[in-house]
Amino acid sequence: MYFDEMLRGEMKTSEFSEMESTDEIIEKIRENTLNSLEEETGFIRKYPNPTYAVMRLEFLSQSEEQSHFEMLVDLYKEKKLTGHLMDIQKQAIEFMRTEKPKLMAAWKIEDENNPQYGAMISVLKEMDIKEIVEI
Numbered sequence: 001m002y003f004d005e006m007l008r009g010e011m012k013t014s015e016f017s018e019m020e021s022t023d024e025i026i027e028k029i030r031e032n033t034l035n036s037l038e039e040e041t042g043f044i045r046k047y048p049n050p051t052y053a054v055m056r057l058e059f060l061s062q063s064e065e066q067s068h069f070e071m072l073v074d075l076y077k078e079k080k081l082t083g084h085l086m087d088i089q090k091q092a093i094e095f096m097r098t099e100k101p102k103l104m105a106a107w108k109i110e111d112e113n114n115p116q117y118g119a120m121i122s123v124l125k126e127m128d129i130k131e132i133v134e135i
Contacts, residue, residue: 022069026061029076033057036082043086052092053085055133092132099124 016025037053038044047053060072075081100121104110107120 026072029072029081030057030061033076033081033085037085040082040086043089047089047093050085050089052128052133053089055129056085056088057081059134088132092128095128095132096124099127 016028019025019028034054034057037050044050060068063069072081075084103120103124107116109117109120111117
């Protein structure tokens, strides 16, 4: 597989040199990155459930697109992956805060007791994922 060849060529003496497959390498990147994210105590205090950051990590690590895989590896090698994930979380939350009032007005929802509120929030989350996480 191309990814395996790319990684072995670039990371022969790295922490991945003993790994035999792309899946092992991706799992190690995910594990190390999630640990690093947990160590960002200020960020975790502000975003105790960094759902969108984790979704972005999953998106990059499970995508079959070569460009996403390369982005994952490049950000990790450059020690920028954790920062990237934190930025995604911040962007996603800001998107929710900005778009929620607009959608509530468009759907003519005045408060959270409206029966359509849950459906609107689901639509908003789906927009967030498509606009922020999966790009």
